[in-house]
Amino acid sequence: MALFELQNVSKHFGGLQVVSNLSLAVEQGEIVSLIGPNGAGKTTVLNLITGLYAPDAGKIVFDGRSIAGKDVHQITRLGIARTFQNLRLFxxxxxxxxxxxxxxxxxxxxxxxxxxxxxxxxxxxxxxxxxxxxxxxxxxxxxxxxxxxxxxxxxxxxxxxxxxxxxxxxxEPKLLLLDEPAAGMNPKETQEVTELIGKLRDELGLTIILIEHDMGVVGGISDRVIALDHGEKIAEGSFEAVATDPLVIEAYLGRNENMVRK
Amino acid sequence: MSQNKIGVDQWVEQYDQRVNKAKGLQGFIARTSQRLPPWGWLIVLVAVGALLPVITQNNFAIRIAGNIALMGTLALGLNVVVGYAGLLDLGFVAFYGIGAYTYAYLSSDFSGVHLPTWVSLPIIIVISALFGLVLGSPSLRLLGDYLAIVTLGFGQIFVQLMTSLTRVSLPGHERPVDLTGGPNGIINLDKLSLFGFTARTVTDHYLILLVVLAVALLVIYHLNRSRIGRAWRALREDELAAEAMGMPTRRLKLQAFAIGAAVAGFSGALFAGWQGSVFPANFDTTLLISVYAIIVLGGLGSLPGVVVGSIVMVAAPDILRDVTLAGTLFYVGVLVTLIGAIRPRWQTALLIGLVVVFGVIVRLIVGALDAQALAEPQLSNSLITNTVRSWLIIPVNATIIGNYAFGLLILMVLGVSRIKHSVWRLAALVPTLYVLIFVWETRLSQEPSVTRLLFVGVLLIVLMIYRPNGLLGQKRVEIV
Amino acid sequence: MHTQEVGKPMDIFIATLPQQIINGLTLGAVYALIALGYSMVYGVLQLLNFAHGDVYMVGAFIGYGVMMAFIPESGPLFAPVIIIILMLLVAMLGCGVLGIVIEQFAYRPLRNSPRIAPLISALGVSFFIQNAIQLTLTAQFRNYETEKLIAPAAGIDLGFARLSATRALVIVTAIVLMIVLQYLIKRTRLGKAMRAVAIDREAAAMMGVNVDRVIIFTFFIGSALAGAAGVLTGIVFTRVWHFMGFAAGLKGFTAAVLGGIGNIPGAMLGGFILGLAETFAVGFISATYKDVVAFVVLIIVLLLRPRGLLGARIPQKV
Structure with a gap:
């Protein structure tokens, strides 16, 4: 059984649908990367998981129990921890x-x-x-x-x-959520971060979901990659598969109207 | 100079060396506070404090010291709520009042109940904490600033109720019952009695309050250096992150709120026992502002700051009541501020000299124009005041002109604050200082109670702008 | 639990209801004007301006001063209407300037400080103004000599109630001011800028809005309204003294929160509701608990609708 699952989760803010019918599963010991252009809803997913927002629809299951709607600190106690995109230290x-x-x-x-x-x-x-x-x-x-x-x-x-x-x-989490851990780092530091994430899984037995824009990190350490765009999952699989997926390329780079489609 | 080690921050590593070399009072305090364990400070406090009644028989001084200890304890409670948990509780004084009135209900002729203090105190603590929980539970759920107004309202309701519940029809009573004594309060309260010892003299009360303050400081200090203290500080730094790290923020806030209420109630009981009476007017907004001024002056979240702030805020106005002392204190204060704020020092001396010259010129001009307009200076007991008064022009209708001068002073001070540091600013300060002294002699010194409150108001504003961390608070970095 | 003054029986309630409504609306008009200033400032700065009630008090004094200047022993120097308009204009101008001064010297330096700093500064300002007035003008009550401007008997007799001229004046003036304000906010560029700054200050700045100027205007307008409220209070209730800003400020505050802080129509609604509630409580229960009513109403409303009646308009920063 997967350690963690999102089942058909949706969330909207006012008129804007930020996450739409999203389902994903993460196994114990996996390192899963969440990628997608800015605004795809990646941090929102993290916020939904950690309890900052409650989903409008769908289920969030961790370690066999449903955690949707629980308080943030309760979810942390159950074994999910996170870091923040913009650093929130004391x-x-x-x-x-x-x-x-x-x-x-x-x-x-x-x-x-x-x-x-x-x-x-x-x-x-x-x-x-x-x-x-x-x-x-x-x-x-x-x-x-x-x-x-x-x-x-x-x-x-x-x-x-x-x-x-x-x-x-x-x-003492079982599942660690990292929000852009390599943001703002030079190549040497980025390499260190990549190794660090691996160490976290190998030495501490953590399961990790990470949001990243740096494809070096994503490719270097992920077991699986999930791509989001406009709140929907558009691709899932190994890094090579997702990176060459035409939908993913289109989401990041746009579509060239003049390009001959194969 | 150590070798540059990779990854080692030299500036940070040399922090300790820098503290040792720091000059002046701040350096001394920093060094001593590093060397002396907290227990040590407490012992110093109690020892020095206990010496006071030995040194002097002056009840006036001992009473001031007792007030300092009482206000210090009260401010300590507020410090937990505001300084640690970051909650703006504007009804804090109501808990002080609840403690005081509960003491009155438990130990007076008014209610006919005469519990000894060591029995009533725990009851009072529990009741106060309960009120804190009752008020805090719904309020903390509201948007942050709404808490301020709801607690403010609670504070007002409390005073209003205590003033008005004098004719209440209760079942089982033929005539309406007076529940609170109304504006005239409840008098003839039992003295504080702890395990057979009854406090009678000012010194008795002072020593009790001193010990209570010391114990309270110790308890809060212990709480601070524990998982709860860390959680409170994390809460104050970044509530969202704290919650994400597993800290139950709402529960923590409620706990802080309840502790604050309990400490306030406890202090209120001691207050009631000492004063021997309780009046609704004891728990008004002026007291609230004073307690806030104490923690802001001392530095939010700082324990020694509470003691220092309390000394300043209590001792100063009590001293100001003595008119002679007030004058001396004022001029000394002005001098100290000038010396501290204007560097280099020769500029300070120049400024003072120019003000004196200015005053002489003004006097000559006014004397030439209309010698009748000046009144003879009243002599006081203070040398400084007499000297100043003979130099200053004091018009016959001092009050009216003084009032206009007050308005002028405000404009001048505001104007000077806008001028950049330069010759012009110094020049502008000359007439401003003159007008300040003028206003002091004609109006401010004549109305000590109002002046004191004016001073508190200005102090709060200036503190927030120039030294938001108070006298002893740590310099903070804020995420905006 | 009943107080000594037993609540009046039902038929008297019905009979005096229209009169109470008129009285309530009068009081509510004043509260609404004060509440507007609070709401506007909170909207752009997220600051609870504790000094606002004292600005109202200063307005009442300014109006008093103008009135006394133009009504020597012999009687009014000009037509009463002109004097009243003069009182209002001078008070509004004076208070507007006062508001700007307070903002520039006590709040602006703290724009980037943690939230508690301007709040404490505001407490300090409030204290200072109260005591400055007490120092210079003494704690003595002053009374508006309204009877010299408006005959006490003037008014409309509606049969079931009596609308005195003074009360009508207050209500009408307040409504006129509120209409002008609404026009200002909805139809002018300044109003749009104010709304933008209230929603997201940084974004507004990036869109070319001069945020500092907008804030200055907001304080000016809010304080001017408070000044008008002060004069109107003097006209109807006559008594002015240095401490009157405290209770009125709290209630205006309460009214703003009641309607939803930051919400302009909410402030108006909250003000009127509060005025009515307080008048009813005084008329039908007891005058003793007059000041308490405000908070009881507030607490009840906040428990049921934590954002206020019309919803708070404050920027959400997650």
Whole structure:
């Protein structure tokens, strides 16, 4: 059974249909890329999955249960985490705090324990700290050591993206949604991101859905690619198949009226 | 100078070195606050605070200190709601009132119930928290700014009800019942009694309030350095992202709201026990603005900021009541502001000199035109004030001219703020300062209560524009 | 739970209803004018302008000043109509300018600050204006000498109710102003620019709208309306004092939220509804809880329709 499924999901805003009768399925351990021109509805799909919007029609099934209409934080607790297209870090908090804050859903110290600082509280705090450091260590030397206490706004752009992923990892997700993780990166950083996504699946066992425009990343790491246009699925399959699909090419590049059609 | 390591941000790494080298008061505070653990600060606070009644027998001073501790605790509660969770609760003072009136119901002749304080306090905390939940639940669902107005309304309703519920027909009573004592409030409340110890003197109350403040600071500090504190801060940074990371934002906001209400209610009870009475007028908008001014001045979300803000906001007006002190404080304040705001220092001295010369010239002109128009300066106990008054022109009909001068002053200040930093600005400041002193002597010093509120208003505006993080708040980066 | 003053029986209710409606509409007209200023400013800046009620108060004082200037002991210097128009115009102009000054000095520097900063600044401005008036003009009540301009007996007797001239004046003036405002918003370029800025400030700027100018105009118009409301209040209810802006501001605020904040017709509707509700409550229940009515109504409406009656018009930023 697929880990995650969208079944005939639709969503409109006012008169605009943003997602239209969309169905897709993702198996455990897959890396699926969602591509399509801007405005195709890709981020909307992500928002629907994570509960930011409720679908107008259709079902969203994760790990066997329907999650449509649940609160955002409930969905996160169930095991879906995401990063944001335009980065939404807690800029005035330190790097380690950004990550530690995401442990909220997985921890349980109550008021009594917190105010009285019981041994149980301390144990949990140390555990949170240790796990947070470990998540940050996933990215090599960049976000560790003295960096832990630095405010997040002091980070470079690429490091901010890494921090966002680390923070998402802290919620112990089964399914990770990455919204344009390579946006704004130079070729070397893009290569690193591609490898990173692979590591996330191989070492941490995550299932990943990613939205990307950079075809290098998409081709380099995806098991499967799904193309959207105007809220509808127009192609699905391996990267080679989708990249050469005429509908996909038309969506990205437009149709040449003068071209002789085979 | 360390070697350039790849991937290492030098500027960031040298942060600690920079703090150590930072000059002046800010550097000292930064260094000490890094070295002293939080426990240490609390001990310092309590120790220094407890010394006060030992040093002085002056009840006036101890009362001010008690007020500082009380307002500090109240502001602490508001800080959690506004500074941590980012909720604009404009009815906060109503919870203070609820705590106070509940104390009156539980420990007075008015109701006939006389519970000892250590029994009534937990009840009051629970009731206040419940009111917080009841008000917060529906309100937090509304658009952010609607919360402000609904809570504001709640605050008004509370005062209105407490003033008006004096003739209520209840079943089982022949005549209408007075539920709240009306505008005259409830008096003769029992003193605070904790496990046999009854607070009687000002010092007793002060020490209780000091300990309460310290405990409250500790509790909030503990909450802050925990998963809840991190969640609150995340909530304040970016509510959407916080929710996406698994934090139940609505529940967290409600918790913060309820805590704020509980702290306010608790403080209200202590207030009622100390004052010995409660009146609806105790819980008006002026108090609300004062508490907001405390947390804004100290820095939203900053714990030591609450203490500092409280000292400034409580001590200053209480000191201002003494007219002599008020004058001295005013001139000292003006001098300090000028020295701090105008650099280099020789420009400050030049400015003051020019103002003096200006004043002399004005005096000569007015004297030549109409010597009768000037009145003899009244002598006060302050040397500075006397000196200024003999230099300043004080017209016979001081009040009327002072009023016009006040209007003129506002225009001049607004105008000067528009001039860029330059010779012209300095030149414009000369008459402006003169008019300021003039207005102070003719009008402001004559109406201390109004002046104090004027000052608070201006303070809030200026703070938001030039130092939105208050005195001790952290510099923040905001996503717009 | 009943208060001492028992609610009047049903037949008196029916008999006085038309009169109460007239009174309610009068009060509502004033609230609507105040609410419009709040809604307009919120629409373009997403700012709750706490100082708005105090602008209204200043308007009442300006009107008082003009009135006193032109009515010496002997009687009005010009025809009453001219004096009233003068009062309105001067107050509207003065308050409009005041609104612009407040915006330029207390809100504009905070345009890019977190939302709480201009709110606190607004609280500060409100405080300052109240106390500045108290300082210079004392806390003494002033009373409009309306009887010197409009004979108290003037009015129309409708049989089932009496429409006094002062009340008619208030209602008519308010309606005229609202019609002018609607025309301004719907039919002029400025109005279109205002609506654009309210929906998306950045996009409007990119379309060539001078956002700063639009905001200045919005404050001018909103404050001018408040000033008019102040004068009208003085004419009908006569009493002006430095603290009157507080309650009136809150109610105007409530009315704006009631109709849906940012929504111009909503502000008008909210104002009238609130005026009627308050008058009915005073007439039929008790005068003691007059000020509370506003909030009770607000809370009930917000619980049932969280966006206000006609829906809030604010930009959605997801």
């Amino acid at each position: 800029l005035n908090m330190s790097i380690i705090e950004n990550v530690m804050s995401a442990a909220y859903a997985r921890t349980s110290a109550n008021w009594f324990q917190i105010i009285l600082r019981t041994p149980g509280f301390w144990k949990e705090e140390q555990h949170i700290r240790a796990v947070a450091e470990q998540k940050l260590a996933f990215f090599g030397e960049r976000l560790v050591g003295y960096r832990f206490e630095q405010p997040a706004y002091s980070l470079s752009y690429a490091n901010r993206r890494r921090l966002e992923i680390a923070r998402a990892l802290m919620t």
